Amino acid sequence: MKFNEQYTVENYIIEFLCGDRSFAPTQDDKKQVTQDGSAGGLGYEYIPPQEFTQLREFENEYIVSPLLLAAIKRINNIDDDEAYNIVREVKKIDTNEGFLNLFRNGVDIVDLATKRTINYRVVDFDNLLNNQFVVSNQFYFEGNSENIRPDILVFLNGLPVVDIEAKSPTASVSVNYENAVDQIGRYERNAWKLFLPNCFNVATDGLKTVYGVTYSPKQYFAE
Template identity: 25%
Template sequence: MKYNATVNFKEEFSAKIPALTLLNNLGYTFISPSECEALRGNTFASEKKSTHQVILLPVMRAFLAKQTFSFAGKQHNLSEAAIDKVMHELNPAMNLGLKAANEKIYNALMYGVSVTEFIEGKKASPTIKLIDWQSIANNQFHYTEELVVQNADGTGTRRPDIVCFVNGLPLVVIEAKRPDSNKEGKSTNVDAISQHIRNQRQDEIPHLYAYSQLLLAINGYEGLYATCGTQDKFWAKWKEEQIPEAEIVRLKNHKLGGEQLNTLFNHRLNKRVRLNLNNSSMLS
């Protein structure tokens, strides 16, 4: 196939697909929207089914099932009751407001969740971690696109462009925009930031942002980042301090293999997207 030098400024080609590909190259595993709905306990084909739940439930439970705690000189696995307790603690307390709910999830991520277990009639109170900070390979990394989230009132849905999960928890929310702006002197990332701020409102999808530890606005040309509750004027440009520039270039330009492309694009109706991606240098 001949290289097509025509630049396509639609956000799908210029920002979103490159971001999806880069996440794959960083080690995240893509799950299609329908697979994601199933893992959330929702039925994608049913419009009547609630899409309020945003955790990948079996992924988080599987991680917890592998965690052990020390008691009386022995290692013990968590009981189902303890796993249920942790999952309950991960329900954001939205009645306290978004910032308080986000802080509660942050503390759970950093310091773990305390549970009560009984071993041979003796009480144990271990603190269970939600992320293995020492051995990154012990964690599960997933991402999806067009995550359907029901708003707080149950009257409609929003669809963030990309959401990244760590052990089933939606810790990163990304909005992608095309790079060419119709507003002179203004980046299209202004619109992406506006969407993030709107979606955090009480009547929107704050229950997704309660988990978020990183928010990104990208347009294929620049990226801005913030955290929950950040005003638009405080969003900042991302500056990579740990990954060498040569490694960044390699990751951005590494082409996906056939199986990776199938996983990423088989759910799309237009197969030409997959072919064009593999035979162009749009990621350079």
């Protein structure tokens, strides 16, 4: 077997999150995961990169609209028209702080018929099984000054919330998790839109793993 980032550390992480990729967990399986962690990894859904590209119209899109739309409909029990309005509001957010507020508080929209303000959520904190956690790898993204391909991205209801960069411990004695941290920083600068909804990032070489919140300098990444 060829040992590199994809076939050692990256695959291990995906299996840890999603379990056996030939296994498609049912809703009952996901419930079992929340109880004892026994089925399908952590219960995240894996979508291969070739399938993931079909969910985006353009390669500079960081919001996966079909997944976000489905989540909004499911969480708020609303129809397509209402959900599309919320998706449009979400796409107007242009700061990391704005997305944090979205995750916490949802979106307020005025009903034109009743003039009432209605709150819609994009994350269900009361019923975690109502959310969709998706993992994809080698996600191609057209950045502002560099086109990037993050190793692993975790999406929450269609929004990219975690970037995981993996370096292989077999590649070179000079390659380790610090190179992954540097890569994350470069991605944040050169493809910053992808990190607007980001909550934190993970860097690993399979031997040591560190994490840091969005835009953290290297010295603030912690084990």
